[in-house]
Amino acid sequence: MWPSTVSNMFRREITCPQCQTKVLRTEVHLDRGFQNEMKTLLIVCYWCQWDGILDNYQNHLDESHPNLTCEYCGEQFNSTNNFNEHKVSTCQKISVECLLKDFGCNERIVRANMKEHYMTEQHQKSVSKCIRQFLSHDSDRRIDTGCPRTTTESYNPDTVQFEELHGVLNILVGGIEALENDAQRLSNESLQAQVTLQTLEEQLPGLKLSMEESNGFLQGVNCNLDILKQDFTSLQEKVNDLQCVSYDGTFIWKITNVKEKMMDAQSERQTSIYSPPFYSSSNGYKMRARLYLNG
Numbered sequence: 001m002w003p004s005t006v007s008n009m010f011r012r013e014i015t016c017p018q019c020q021t022k023v024l025r026t027e028v029h030l031d032r033g034f035q036n037e038m039k040t041l042l043i044v045c046y047w048c049q050w051d052g053i054l055d056n057y058q059n060h061l062d063e064s065h066p067n068l069t070c071e072y073c074g075e076q077f078n079s080t081n082n083f084n085e086h087k088v089s090t091c092q093k094i095s096v097e098c099l100l101k102d103f104g105c106n107e108r109i110v111r112a113n114m115k116e117h118y119m120t121e122q123h124q125k126s127v128s129k130c131i132r133q134f135l136s137h138d139s140d141r142r143i144d145t146g147c148p149r150t151t152t153e154s155y156n157p158d159t160v161q162f163e164e165l166h167g168v169l170n171i172l173v174g175g176i177e178a179l180e181n182d183a184q185r186l187s188n189e190s191l192q193a194q195v196t197l198q199t200l201e202e203q204l205p206g207l208k209l210s211m212e213e214s215n216g217f218l219q220g221v222n223c224n225l226d227i228l229k230q231d232f233t234s235l236q237e238k239v240n241d242l243q244c245v246s247y248d249g250t251f252i253w254k255i256t257n258v259k260e261k262m263m264d265a266q267s268e269r270q271t272s273i274y275s276p277p278f279y280s281s282s283n284g285y286k287m288r289a290r291l292y293l294n295g
Helices: 002-011 032-039 054-064 080-090 111-118 121-145 157-243 258-266
Strands: 013-015 022-024 042-044 051-053 095-097 108-110 272-274 290-292
Touching (some): 095 111
Antiparallel strands (some): 013 022, 272 290
C-alpha cells in the first residue's frame, strides 16, 4: 500500500502561483541555472534610487528599509535616512536641546512646546547674553583690524548690512534690558501683592468676628430703640391727655383716626372708645365719656 500512496502523491497536480497553470508534481523540475540567472538581474529599489542585482536586494532592504518606527510619535519609516531626518528636524514629540544651550539655556524641551519655551525668562536671558557676547566680539574684531575709514573707502554691501545688523542688535539689547527691568518690577509687585493678600487672609477671620459682634450690638440697640419709641409714644399720649383735662364740667373731646375706629366698631373688634378723664369741678367728680361709633 505504501508504494501506491507514494505514486499517488507524485501524480497529484499542483498550481503555479504565478500563471495558475496546473501541472503534475513529477513534471516540475528545479532549474538552478535559471535561479542563478535571476540573481544577476539588475533591479531598482522600490523605495529609493538604489540599483543593483537581485541577489543583493534583500541585504539592501534590511539595511536601508527596515520598517523603522519612531519611539516618540509612532510614525513608521521605510528608510533609515528618512527616519533620522524625522528625529532631527520634524518629530514634534521628541525632546531637544535649546539652540542657546551654550549661553545658559540648558533645558531640554519637547519640540512642539518650543514656541512657549522661547517666551520663558530663562531663554530671554540667554538671548540677551548671546547678543552681548556677539557685540563684544564684534567690537574686539573692529579694534584688532584697525582699518580707518576714509572718504575714498569703496562701497561694500556686506559691510553696510553688517552695520545695519549691528544697529538692530543694539536696539534689541536695549529692548531686552527694558523688558528684564519690567519683568523684575512686575515680579516684585506680584510678590508684594501676595504678601498683602496673605495678610488680608489672616485678618479676615478677625474682621468677620468683629462684624458679627457689631451686627449683634446693632440689633440690641435697634430693639432698645423700639422700646424707647413705644415709651415715648405712651408718655406723649399721657401728656396730651393731661393738657386736655377739664375742671369746670365741660370737655372737648378730639377724636383722632375716626375712619379706622369706625371700621373697628363696624367689625366689632372694638365697639366703643373712652375719652380722657375730666372733672366736674376742681373738687368734683372724675368722669370719662364712652362713645359707640356704630350705635
